[in-house]
Each structure stands twice: as structure tokens, then as C-alpha cells.
Amino acid sequence: AQSVAQPEDQVNVAEGNPLTVKCTYSVSGNPYLFWYVQYPNRGLQFLLKYITGDNLVKGSYGFEAEFNKSQTSFHLKKPSALVSDSALYFCAVRGGGGFKTIFGAGTRLFVKA
Amino acid sequence: DGGITQSPKYLFRKEGQNVTLSCEQNLNHDAMYWYRQDPGQGLRLIYYSQIVNDFQKGDIAEGYSVSREKKESFPLTVTSAQKNPTAFYLCASSRLAGETHEQYFGPGTRLTVT
Numbered sequence: 001a002q003s004v005a006q007p008e009d010q011v012n013v014a015e016g017n018p019l020t021v022k023c024t025y026s027v028s029g030n031p032y033l034f035w036y037v038q039y040p041n042r043g044l045q046f047l048l049k050y051i052t053g054d055n056l057v058k059g060s061y062g063f064e065a066e067f068n069k070s071q072t073s074f075h076l077k078k079p080s081a082l083v084s085d086s087a088l089y090f091c092a093v094r095g096g097g098g099f100k101t102i103f104g105a106g107t108r109l110f111v112k113a
Numbered sequence: 114d115g116g117i118t119q120s121p122k123y124l125f126r127k128e129g130q131n132v133t134l135s136c137e138q139n140l141n142h143d144a145m146y147w148y149r150q151d152p153g154q155g156l157r158l159i160y161y162s163q164i165v166n167d168f169q170k171g172d173i174a175e176g177y178s179v180s181r182e183k184k185e186s187f188p189l190t191v192t193s194a195q196k197n198p199t200a201f202y203l204c205a206s207s208r209l210a211g212e213t214h215e216q217y218f219g220p221g222t223r224l225t226v227t
Contacts, residue, residue: 043218
């Protein structure tokens with residue numbers, strides 16, 4: 001069965017510092033991995049995805065994520081955090097021939113000025 | 114929120130009443146989805162549709178119904194059989210039902226049932 005874990009409910013970082021939001025997954029076959037961001041009372045916005053190829057994926061707003069097959073991880077990163085990055089971040093996975101996307105429980109990122 | 118609209122943004126209903134949530138997309142996407150979001154639980158799939166006039170149950174379909182009569186529209190009805198309907202409901206679409214396609218989300222409808 002497919003599953004996604006986001007081990008941190010909240011991540012706190014100072015503006016200008018690098019940030020990492022963690023995600024690990026379990027799926028049979030090739031994983032297709034996604035990151036989405038949600039601002040308060042809004043829908044989710046797509047940030048980036050890993051399908052195949054280069055393990056480092058670059059996305060919107062300066063975010064990037066690194067796919068690590070041996071550790072079954074897909075952590076979201078940004079070199080320098082902004083206060084406006086404060087939001088709820090979801091990791092998601094598809095794979096194993098399944099149609100459904102499985103979402104993690106979300107990690108709230110708080111960037112302090 | 115791309116080309117997906119959901120209405121209304123807030124909805125209040127009394128227990129025992131059915132209510133229909135609207136979802137429209139102008140992205141020409143084939144696949145559409147309904148999710149329910151509760152605090153701390155991520156998104157749970159209610160129903161999805163890969164093509165007009167066809168849809169499948171997701172993980173928590175009990176107490177919900179959908180229709181897909183037009184490519185651009187995928188309304189969700191929350192029936193009185195749904196035990197705990199108060200939640201934030203999100204509609205999404207994707208270009209195809211394939212595994213590699215990201216989803217585009219509407220702004221959501223917050224339903225409160227008292």
C-alpha cells in the first residue's frame with residue numbers, strides 16, 4: 001500500500017535561513033512525488049514534482065526537492081526562507097500502477113522575521 | 114487557484130439536509146477529484162472521475178454522491194447520511210488520470226452543518 005509520512009507537524013525557521021520540510025514515502029514500483037503548498041482558507045498549489053531523471057528537482061518560488069531512492073525520501077528545501085513562505089506544505093505520492101494520489105498530513109512552516 | 118472555481122466559499126446547513134457543492138474547471142482537464150480536508154489529517158479522496166459519465170469511489174465515499182455530465186463540471190452532494198459533514202472540501206482536476214500529472218485545486222468550500 002502507498003503511504004506518505006511528514007514527520008514534523010511544524011517547522012520554524014528564521015527569515016534568510018535555509019529551510020527543509022521532510023517527507024518519506026512507501027510505494028511499490030516507481031514513485032511519482034509531488035509537493036503542494038496551501039495558504040489559509042485556500043486550495044493547494046502545485047510546487048514541484050519528481051517523475052524521473054535528475055534527483056534534484058526545481059520548482060516554483062525558489063523551492064527545490066531532492067529525491068533519495070535509498071532513503072525513500074523527498075525533502076523540500078529552499079536556500080533562503082521568506083516570511084511569505086509561511087504556509088502548510090503537503091507531500092504526495094502516486095505509484096504502483098495506482099490512480100490515487102496519497103497526501104501526507106501536512107507540515108506547517110513558520111518563518112519568523 | 115488556476116482555472117477551477119468552487120462555490121460557495123462558505124456554506125451553512127442544518128442537519129438532515131442535503132447540500133450540493135459546485136466545481137467547474139476551464140482547463141480542459143479529463144480527470145476531476147473531490148477531497149475532504151480535516152485538521153491534521155491531510156486530504157482524503159471522496160470521489161474521482163476520469164471521463165464524462167464515469168466516476169469511482171475514493172476512500173471515504175459513504176454519504177456523498179457525484180455526477181459528471183459535462184467535462185468541465187463535477188458537483189458533489191453531501192447527503193444527510195454523511196455522519197460528520199462539517200469540513201473543508203476541495204475540488205481538483207488533472208490533465209489525464211495518469212500517474213505523472215499534477216493536480217490543480219479550486220479555492221475550496223467550507224461546509225458547516227449544525
